[in-house]
Amino acid sequence: MNQEKPLLPLVAIVGPTAAGKSTLAAWLAERLGGEVVACDSTQLYRGFDIGTAKPMVAERRGIPHHLIDLLEPGETSTAGGYRELAIAALDDLRRRARIPILTVGTGLYLRALLEGLADVPQRSEELRDRLRASREAHSAGYLHRVLQRLDPEAARKIAAGDEQKLIRAIEICLLSRRPLSEVHRSERAPLQGWHAVKIGLNPAREALYARIHARTEAMLQHGWLDEVRALLASGAAEDAKPFGFIGYRELRSVLRGEMKIVDARAAIQQATRRYAKRQQTWFRRESGVHWCAGFGDDPAVQQQSLAWLREQQLR
RNA sequence: GGACGGGUGGGUGAGUGGCUAAAACCAGCAGACUGUAAAUCUGCCGCUCCUUGCGGGCUACGGAGGUUCGAAUCCUCCCCCGUCCA
Numbered sequence: 001m002n003q004e005k006p007l008l009p010l011v012a013i014v015g016p017t018a019a020g021k022s023t024l025a026a027w028l029a030e031r032l033g034g035e036v037v038a039c040d041s042t043q044l045y046r047g048f049d050i051g052t053a054k055p056m057v058a059e060r061r062g063i064p065h066h067l068i069d070l071l072e073p074g075e076t077s078t079a080g081g082y083r084e085l086a087i088a089a090l091d092d093l094r095r096r097a098r099i100p101i102l103t104v105g106t107g108l109y110l111r112a113l114l115e116g117l118a119d120v121p122q123r124s125e126e127l128r129d130r131l132r133a134s135r136e137a138h139s140a141g142y143l144h145r146v147l148q149r150l151d152p153e154a155a156r157k158i159a160a161g162d163e164q165k166l167i168r169a170i171e172i173c174l175l176s177r178r179p180l181s182e183v184h185r186s187e188r189a190p191l192q193g194w195h196a197v198k199i200g201l202n203p204a205r206e207a208l209y210a211r212i213h214a215r216t217e218a219m220l221q222h223g224w225l226d227e228v229r230a231l232l233a234s235g236a237a238e239d240a241k242p243f244g245f246i247g248y249r250e251l252r253s254v255l256r257g258e259m260k261i262v263d264a265r266a267a268i269q270q271a272t273r274r275y276a277k278r279q280q281t282w283f284r285r286e287s288g289v290h291w292c293a294g295f296g297d298d299p300a301v302q303q304q305s306l307a308w309l310r311e312q313q314l315r
Numbered sequence: 316g317g318a319c320g321g322g323u324g325g326g327u328g329a330g331u332g333g334c335u336a337a338a339a340c341c342a343g344c345a346g347a348c349u350g351u352a353a354a355u356c357u358g359c360c361g362c363u364c365c366u367u368g369c370g371g372g373c374u375a376c377g378g379a380g381g382u383u384c385g386a387a388u389c390c391u392c393c394c395c396c397g398u399c400c401a
Contacts, residue, residue, distance in 0.1 A: 162356040
């Protein structure tokens with residue numbers, strides 16, 4: 001049972017990587033009595049600092065930052081796991097009467113937090129291994145045919161080549177003994193007690209790409225490669241999840257001698273551009289976003305955001 | 316100067332007479348995505364017109380000619396690039 005909580009404002013800053021979300025968040029937090037809550041699947045990992053663009057201490061302006069550095073490399077972040085952590089963090093902020101300001105790089109996590117997730121089983125590695133094994137033993141399109149049998153409606157929505165989503169869909173059907181599409185129709189539990197106001201940073205594409213390129217250079221100059229080397233030396237498994245993140249995978253190849261640093265840099269910049277594009281595609285559909293056509297460190301954007309937030313909270 | 320090899324759409328690179336606006340991959344663009352999401356996947360990708368169709372027109376495989384019903388593919392000359400010989 002959810003006890004009735006008074007509705008408090010929660011600010012979510014959405015936008016592509018390198019748009020200046022962290023800067024804007026700290027700036028707003030200073031003026032609104034807020035604290036920053038990361039909503040980013042990669043910043044959750046301890047030790048993965050430079051490449052995930054975690055705000056450095058100096059950039060935090062003394063504002064507490066939450067949901068950063070909580071997982072070890074060997075752990076796996078998930079949308080559901082993030083939701084739990086975030087709800088706990090929000091409860092804490094509520095008690096202390098501070099406004100949460102989310103820096104949202106991972107759209108799925110925000111949605112999971114705000115709208116809730118369907119009540120479905122968690123991932124089961126054993127089942128997944130078995131599915132992958134039988135996939136090996138069959139012809140192409142096998143997983144899609146399996147889902148077709150379990151849940152034709154879901155099968156229509158997932159491409160035959162999308163193994164990752166097919167496996168999750170089949171997993172849910174099997175574990176919950178119900179079709180996924182039916183599960184998804186059931187009620188989700190949206191976040192209680194918070195009223196989300198969303199600000200979107202949407203700088204011009206070319207300018208964003210230029211920033212991405214420059215930021216990648218800066219990250220490398222600030223010792224990103226050494227960070228990766230140290231993480232590997234500290235005993236983290238080379239195939240641990242965060243080593244698959246943009247940049248970490250390329251630099252791991254450099255350390256293995258499989259790639260030259262200049263090529264890695266170009267690959268990182270390109271992967272980041274593509275990532276930013278996917279984020280923009282996702283956020284474009286996000287409802288109720290107040291969009292700002294600029295970077296979060298732009299004073300005009302900052303003033304505009306603050307003014308807009310004040311309007312919202314006066315209601 | 317001579318001998319080979321090669322010049323294909325933004326890039327790499329298949330293609331040796333019709334099924335080729337031209338494979339594949341990359342880049343790019345658009346999109347999907349309810350527990351891996353910095354992930355995964357899908358569509359488009361010469362120009363243009365419309366009655367948006369397995370539709371029409373135009374342009375295209377270094378350049379110019381030629382052979383052929385038909386050429387990126389064959390022939391001739393020219394221009395570039397690479398390797399080797401002088």
